[in-house]
Amino acid sequence: MPIFGLGLHIIVALFFAIHAVRNGRPMYWLLILFTFPLLGSIVYFFAEYLPSSNVDRTVRKASNVTLKILDPTRELRDARRAFEMTPTIQNRMRLAAALDNAGEFDEAAEQFDACLKGPFAEDQEVCFGAAKAKFHNRQHQECIALLLKIRAKQENFRPEELTLLLANAYAESGIQDKAKEEFITAMDRHGSPETLLQYALWSVSAGDIATAKNLKEEIDKLWKGWNKHTRNLHKPKIDQLASALDSAGSK
Numbered sequence: 001m002p003i004f005g006l007g008l009h010i011i012v013a014l015f016f017a018i019h020a021v022r023n024g025r026p027m028y029w030l031l032i033l034f035t036f037p038l039l040g041s042i043v044y045f046f047a048e049y050l051p052s053s054n055v056d057r058t059v060r061k062a063s064n065v066t067l068k069i070l071d072p073t074r075e076l077r078d079a080r081r082a083f084e085m086t087p088t089i090q091n092r093m094r095l096a097a098a099l100d101n102a103g104e105f106d107e108a109a110e111q112f113d114a115c116l117k118g119p120f121a122e123d124q125e126v127c128f129g130a131a132k133a134k135f136h137n138r139q140h141q142e143c144i145a146l147l148l149k150i151r152a153k154q155e156n157f158r159p160e161e162l163t164l165l166l167a168n169a170y171a172e173s174g175i176q177d178k179a180k181e182e183f184i185t186a187m188d189r190h191g192s193p194e195t196l197l198q199y200a201l202w203s204v205s206a207g208d209i210a211t212a213k214n215l216k217e218e219i220d221k222l223w224k225g226w227n228k229h230t231r232n233l234h235k236p237k238i239d240q241l242a243s244a245l246d247s248a249g250s251k
Helices: 002-022 028-035 037-052 054-070 074-085 089-101 105-116 124-136 140-153 159-172 176-189 193-205 209-223 228-249
Strands: none
Touching: 002 028, 002 037, 028 037, 074 089, 089 105, 089 124, 105 124, 124 140, 124 159, 140 159, 159 176, 159 193, 176 193, 193 209, 193 228, 209 228
16 A cells, blocks of 8 residues: 555656646756655645646636726735835836736836846746736737747747737737737647637637637537636627627628
């Protein structure tokens, strides 16, 4: 039995090690996982695996929506106060993200620019946050440059999020062939409801109604298996897609 238990710990550690490599996590996790298989796996689960899982993402989205409804400016106030009291790079990054989430895109882009000039200029999370802020601020070419920089250095960094953001940035820049290429990549590699919806909405805007209808049929099939929360989460974009298809059909 002790041998079986040790083997199980190693199998679990190996599973998390594969997850770490595929998702671009720091390599020190491999040392932790294989030096302390049981404890390392527990720590990795809560520190890295759960935050990136669909379950945790759903919970966080629901919590964030509730907090925004109750006090939509709280995080921005707290982040600004923290930066004013202690202007560290970490507090600047928090402020930049809070500004972006609050719709203050111009100031968010400026704060991220300051982060990109400091010691965290090559940090993937900083670059990705800056790319999102620049996309929202309609600085699409700068957004594309940052995303390509991330992908060149770490191909598996937030692969689906990065690919979708890059696709939309290409689309907003009028580079529709590149946009389609990225949407297809996201579909082939991930195929999540979010990817289906974004690809379908882009297809309508690009005049590819046939593709949009095919994607809508796939979404309708998935809808039948979703629980109430998942349906509510995606319903706004589904309604947007239905409206866009109706408008396209009436032209």
